[in-house]
Amino acid sequence: MNKPQYHLTYNARFYVLASSLSLSVVTASYLRLNIAGDQLYYIRLQQVFGLLCLLYWYAALIISPLGYVLGKARLKRLEFSRRAIGVSAAYFAVLHVGVALWGQLGGLDEIALLPTLFKWSLGLGAAALLILLLMAVTSFDAVVRFMTFKRWKWLHRLVYIGLILVVLHVWMIGTHLEYMSVRWLAFAMLALLSGLETIRVYKRAKGRLFDFNKSETIIIFATIWATIVIVIASMPAFVQSYHARHDGGHAVSEARHD
Amino acid sequence: MIKRLWAVGFMALCLGLAWYQPASAHVLIRDSSGSIGAVLHVVPDDDPIAGQPSDLYFDIQTSAISKDSAGLTITNLATDKTDTVPVEVAGSGVGAQYTFASQGTYRLSLTIESDKTYQFSYAQRVSRGVTGSALDKPTYPLAQAGLVFGGIGLLMIGIVRVNRRKDIRRQSTF
Numbered sequence: 157m158n159k160p161q162y163h164l165t166y167n168a169r170f171y172v173l174a175s176s177l178s179l180s181v182v183t184a185s186y187l188r189l190n191i192a193g194d195q196l197y198y199i200r201l202q203q204v205f206g207l208l209c210l211l212y213w214y215a216a217l218i219i220s221p222l223g224y225v226l227g228k229a230r231l232k233r234l235e236f237s238r239r240a241i242g243v244s245a246a247y248f249a250v251l252h253v254g255v256a257l258w259g260q261l262g263g264l265d266e267i268a269l270l271p272t273l274f275k276w277s278l279g280l281g282a283a284a285l286l287i288l289l290l291m292a293v294t295s296f297d298a299v300v301r302f303m304t305f306k307r308w309k310w311l312h313r314l315v316y317i318g319l320i321l322v323v324l325h326v327w328m329i330g331t332h333l334e335y336m337s338v339r340w341l342a343f344a345m346l347a348l349l350s351g352l353e354t355i356r357v358y359k360r361a362k363g364r365l366f367d368f369n370k371s372e373t374i375i376i377f378a379t380i381w382a383t384i385v386i387v388i389a390s391m392p393a394f395v396q397s398y399h400a401r402h403d404g405g406h407a408v409s410e411a412r413h414d
Numbered sequence: 415m416i417k418r419l420w421a422v423g424f425m426a427l428c429l430g431l432a433w434y435q436p437a438s439a440h441v442l443i444r445d446s447s448g449s450i451g452a453v454l455h456v457v458p459d460d461d462p463i464a465g466q467p468s469d470l471y472f473d474i475q476t477s478a479i480s481k482d483s484a485g486l487t488i489t490n491l492a493t494d495k496t497d498t499v500p501v502e503v504a505g506s507g508v509g510a511q512y513t514f515a516s517q518g519t520y521r522l523s524l525t526i527e528s529d530k531t532y533q534f535s536y537a538q539r540v541s542r543g544v545t546g547s548a549l550d551k552p553t554y555p556l557a558q559a560g561l562v563f564g565g566i567g568l569l570m571i572g573i574v575r576v577n578r579r580k581d582i583r584r585q586s587t588f
Contacts, residue, residue: 168586171575178567185560192552193539195441196461236586261442269444269451271473271506398473 168233169240176244179208180251198259203331205252210326211303212245213288214345217319221352239295242315246292249285263299273398277328287318310362329398343388350384445526446533450475452524454536464514464543470499472508472524472534479526484508489514489521491537 164170183204191197219238223231257264267278291312293299300308323346332338354377362368368376441454453473462468470486479505491497501510514520517540524534574584 162585163581165574165578166581166585168582171571171582174571175568178571180566181560183563185554185557185564188554188557189561192541193461196539199441199460233583233586233587266442266444269475271443271451271453271475274453395456 168237172237172244173247174238176212177245180248181207184210195260198255202252202255202260205248205255205379206330207244207332209248209252210322212241212248213319213322214349216242216245217315218349218352221349221356224356225352242288243292243295245284246288249288253281253285269280269344273396274329277325277398281325284318284321284325287314287321291315291318301356323391324395327395327397331399333397334399346388347381347385352382352386431586441536443534446535450532452534454522456538461542462514462540463505464517464545466543467513470510470512474506474508474526474532476506476526476528479503479506479508479528482544483527485508485525485527487523488512488514489523490515490518491521492518514538514543516544517541549562570582 164395184201187200187204191200216238219231219234219241221332223235228235257267261267261270264340270278291314294303294311303311316397326342327333334344358373441456441460443454444450445452452475455471455473456462457469457471458466477497480525484501484503486499486501486508487496497512499510499512501508503509504554508524508526520540522534522538522539526532526534
């Protein structure tokens with residue numbers, strides 16, 4: 157099949173980026189028209205932008221390992237759009253940070269007045285944003301050619317460190333993790349991603365580094381996946397969450413009023 | 415397969431947005447001298463409902479607060495009626511429960527007595543529940559225009575995307 161002459165509107169990435177831009181305008185406008193209070197508006201807006209960033213980031217991450225399970229050919233067009241999905245995630249992350257810092261908090265100086273847990277969480281979020289931005293600015297074909305694909309690929313593996321940082325950031329101060337349904341959904345999504353990534357890493361290493369039979373493969377896969385899932389599930393025991401603190405406060409408050 | 419994946423992804427996005435539950439969130443307030451901060455957390459949803467009890471929780475940027483050193487008053491700015499609200503102190507947190515009588519704007523004033531006196535003040539808007547004093551309903555023409563143009567933009571992107579799907583399929587490969 158011959159490729160037609162290049163045109164921006166023939167490029168699937170263009171539609172991902174343009175729809176992200178429109179979605180951000182619609183979100184900001186819709187919330188502004190429905191929330192009268194400025195402070196509540198900023199809170200909701202940064203929450204929605206944060207959620208959109210996570211959804212796009214997750215989609216960008218899961219496409220590649222999904223290709224190893226479903227077949228690369230089936231997902232080749234989705235894989236082509238992957239970079240634009242990642243850039244959209246970075247775009248929503250910038251909006252999330254902008255609204256949180258200059259809308260909700262009132263400026264960079266205000267960070268100094270936040271409790272320590274918030275500062276830690278914002279620091280992790282800032283590091284994750286830096287990684288995401290690095291991915292976004294190096295997502296152009298010209299940069300890939302300049303860096304060479306091998307080096308570019310290594311650089312883009314930083315995205316997994318970014319994901320760990322952002323999971324910690326969300327866990328520490330993300331408000332929706334108060335709900336058990338959201339916790340279970342987030343856990344299931346992380347477990348699915350880690351399972352698919354384990355399959356991908358195994359398939360890439362198979363034959364080059366080792367070669368196991370079917371039953372050995374299943375045991376190794378199950379062990380690695382279970383270990384990752386246990387690490388994810390045990391995060392609440394090791395990382396403090398803001399909700400755990402104020403839930404205790406509410407419990408005291410509720411007990412007093414009973 | 416790819417179409418199914420797009421459909422599933424789109425449905426997941428729609429479901430995610432539909433399922434989106436506004437939760438409690440955080441508001442940073444400074445004390446009157448500007449030396450320390452406090453994070454205010456209001457349940458339900460940082461958006462109190464008039465006529466129903468709301469939990470107020472202040473996380474103060476100090477190591478610990480002694481009992482009886484915190485005092486909270488809430489003033490209805492429409493009627494100037496001030497209530498002194500009993501508080502519970504735990505570590506650096508101050509919790510209270512209060513029922514806003516009607517919609518309107520209320521001034522929350524928290525005083526902490528430790529080595530020095532800290533005064534925190536925040537204007538809380540109550541826009542749900544029992545109607546009392548009328549709240550101003552601001553209009554946002556820019557947001558109205560944004561919603562219209564953003565919506566049209568999304569629609570146009572969708573239409574062009576569908577119309578050019580064959581060319582896109584040929585062009586969008588590695």
